[in-house]
Amino acid sequence: MEISNRQDGPGFLFDMNPSIDGFEEIENEKTHFCDDDSDLETEVPAIRSVAPEDRQAFLQLALVNGVGPRTLAALLAHFGSATDVLGATLAQLGKVPRVGPKLSSLIRDASSSDLADRVAQHCQDHGVRILIAGDSDFPRLLTELADPPVLLFVKGQFLPSDQLSIGMVGTRHCTHYGRTMAERLSKTLARYGITIVSGLARGIDAVSHQGALDVSGRTIAVLGSSVTDIYPPEHAELAEKIVEHGALVSETHPFAKPKAGVFPQRNRIISGLSLGVIVVEAAERSGSLITARHAGDQGRDLFAVPGQANSRMSRGCNQLIRDGAILIQDAEDVIEHLGPLVERAKLSEEKVVHHPVELQLNEIEQCVLQAIDSSPTDIDHVIVKSNLPVPRVLSTLSVLEMRGLIQRPSGRTVVRRS
Numbered sequence: 001m002e003i004s005n006r007q008d009g010p011g012f013l014f015d016m017n018p019s020i021d022g023f024e025e026i027e028n029e030k031t032h033f034c035d036d037d038s039d040l041e042t043e044v045p046a047i048r049s050v051a052p053e054d055r056q057a058f059l060q061l062a063l064v065n066g067v068g069p070r071t072l073a074a075l076l077a078h079f080g081s082a083t084d085v086l087g088a089t090l091a092q093l094g095k096v097p098r099v100g101p102k103l104s105s106l107i108r109d110a111s112s113s114d115l116a117d118r119v120a121q122h123c124q125d126h127g128v129r130i131l132i133a134g135d136s137d138f139p140r141l142l143t144e145l146a147d148p149p150v151l152l153f154v155k156g157q158f159l160p161s162d163q164l165s166i167g168m169v170g171t172r173h174c175t176h177y178g179r180t181m182a183e184r185l186s187k188t189l190a191r192y193g194i195t196i197v198s199g200l201a202r203g204i205d206a207v208s209h210q211g212a213l214d215v216s217g218r219t220i221a222v223l224g225s226s227v228t229d230i231y232p233p234e235h236a237e238l239a240e241k242i243v244e245h246g247a248l249v250s251e252t253h254p255f256a257k258p259k260a261g262v263f264p265q266r267n268r269i270i271s272g273l274s275l276g277v278i279v280v281e282a283a284e285r286s287g288s289l290i291t292a293r294h295a296g297d298q299g300r301d302l303f304a305v306p307g308q309a310n311s312r313m314s315r316g317c318n319q320l321i322r323d324g325a326i327l328i329q330d331a332e333d334v335i336e337h338l339g340p341l342v343e344r345a346k347l348s349e350e351k352v353v354h355h356p357v358e359l360q361l362n363e364i365e366q367c368v369l370q371a372i373d374s375s376p377t378d379i380d381h382v383i384v385k386s387n388l389p390v391p392r393v394l395s396t397l398s399v400l401e402m403r404g405l406i407q408r409p410s411g412r413t414v415v416r417r418s
Contacts, residue, residue: 044070044077047150048143049134057082058132060116062151063253066103069147075099075107086111115255122254126228129154140343141165142272145298149251149269155227156247162218163345164356165195166334167274167295169267169288170204170281175313178281181305182207185278188331190217192359193347195246197222197273199266200235204280204288213241222269223250249273267291268298275338275356276301278328282316289316292325301337303328335359340418354418358405364388368396369416372406376413 046069050058061082062072078096079085085093085107093104110116123130131138131152139158142148166189170178182204186196190212198205200221212219219242225231227248230239239248249269267290271277277295279302282288295302304325307314321327328334338356345353351370353359358369371377371385383393397414400406406414 044073046146046148047073047076047133050132051081054081054083055132056116057086057111059120059130059151060110060113061085061107063115063119064103064106064110065257066106069150071096071098071103072150119253119255122228123153126254127155128227128254139273141274142269144342145268145272147268148272151251151253153227153250153253154247156220156243158220158247159218160346161193162195162220162246162273163341163343164193164347164353164359165197165220165274167197167270167277167291167300168204168208169198169270169277169279169291170208171283171286171288171313172201172203172205173313174203174207174281175311177307177311178204178305178313179207182280183211185280185305185328185331185334186211186219187215187217189334190215190219192331192335193217193353194335194356194359195220197270199223199270200230200239200242200248202232202235206235206238208280209238209242213238213245217245219246220273221246221248222266222273223248224252224266226250226252226254226256228254264290268294271295271298271300274300275341276303276334278303278305278334279317279320279325280305281307281313282320283313284315284319286316289320292320301326301339303334303337305329332360354416355405357403364392365396365399368393369400369405372414372416374416374418376409376415378413380412382414 061067061075067075074096075085076082079088090101090104090108093099093107094101120130131154133143133148133150137158138152140163168182168186170182174182186208190196195218196208196212197220198208200206200209200223209219209221221239221242223231227250230236242248251266251269271291271294277291277300279288279292292302302320302325304317304320304327306321306327307317309318326337335356340355341353347353351366361369367386367388368382371382379393379397382397383390386393397406401408404417406416408414
């Protein structure tokens with residue numbers, strides 16, 4: 001199995017054994033399953049939008065047990081709309097790849113089922129939003145994926161600033177060193193304005209979420225269970241705090257039956273919501289390496305915290321570094337490596353970020369940078385808008401130019417790099 005931290009970067013080779021560390025969690029913990037049809041052979045376009053008049057039928061279809069993102073995409077590609085899928089005959093449904101007699105019957109029964117109505121009512125009663133691909137607040141980073149989730153159950157709120165997100169994962173059985181590094185990294189990244197994404201599991205996940213909350217930062221938890229059925233139960237209070245300063249996110253609907261296999265599936269959303277993923281501490285065959293693989297498949301940056309060579313809980317991270325992951329020692333290492341954003345992140349009315357490294361600028365550098373547009377801007381305009389002394393503006397422009405954040409098309413104009 002090969003992954004890379006960039007689409008054109010080096011590969012990582014490691015064996016995933018479902019008997020160790022994070023995989024024990026899959027087998028032993030109560031989980032709720034979101035159907036995984038990733039082995040669907042026929043390539044079909046991912047679902048990018050749903051017509052308003054087809055929304056109810058889409059929800060009914062997406063909630064059918066056995067219909068995952070790729071099967072749903074294949075059905076829509078074949079029939080044109082969810083309404084037409086629900087109205088199809090068993091023979092017509094059987095012509096779609098991987099839709100056998102049993103699944104065809106379940107799809108046929110969906111139109112008369114009250115599950116969609118019960119789910120919608122439950123979500124309304126518990127303050128949960130149901131997001132469908134194409135909704136205005138559906139996370140843009142997830143739309144980049146080859147197999148984006150077709151439904152998201154969200155308790156809390158996504159903000160434009162969440163485009164600046166970093167995933168943090170690691171073992172449930174973290175050492176003092178791993179806990180210390182997770183807390184240090186999450187707090188510093190959150191202070192810079194970066195949202196921390198993790199999975200609300202015991203160990204590194206919980207420490208990462210709490211670190212962001214401790215400095216009044218934002219954090220997003222991607223759950224394997226429903227957002228109204230918190231697991232592990234001792235994290236219920238932590239989940240409530242996350243709702244106030246971020247969001248709980250899941251593909252799993254409130255009435256889904258427990259089924260093993262959800263954690264590898266949900267891990268693609270942790271990496272998908274992030275510009276990059278940090279593996280803080282992981283054993284040689286830790287389940288955290290699944291998220292690392294997803295990060296590579298999705299073209300996300302992959303970072304790893306080095307550990308002692310004789311520590312079993314550091315072998316996974318050390319192996320990732322050996323095979324090409326980016327070694328980091330602090331939050332600044334992460335920020336300096338991230339590339340420019342595909343879409344600008346609006347942190348406030350006055351502050352728009354084009355590149356994560358801008359988060360490291362001091363107050364004066366930020367003021368001057370925010371006065372520069374993406375089109376050539378006259379230096380006199382920068383001086384007036386920043387309300388700073390001329391010498392200070394000119395020296396700051398030189399600093400910003402050296403850092404690669406602006407360029408000079410002419411002697412009198414500057415432009416912000418995209």
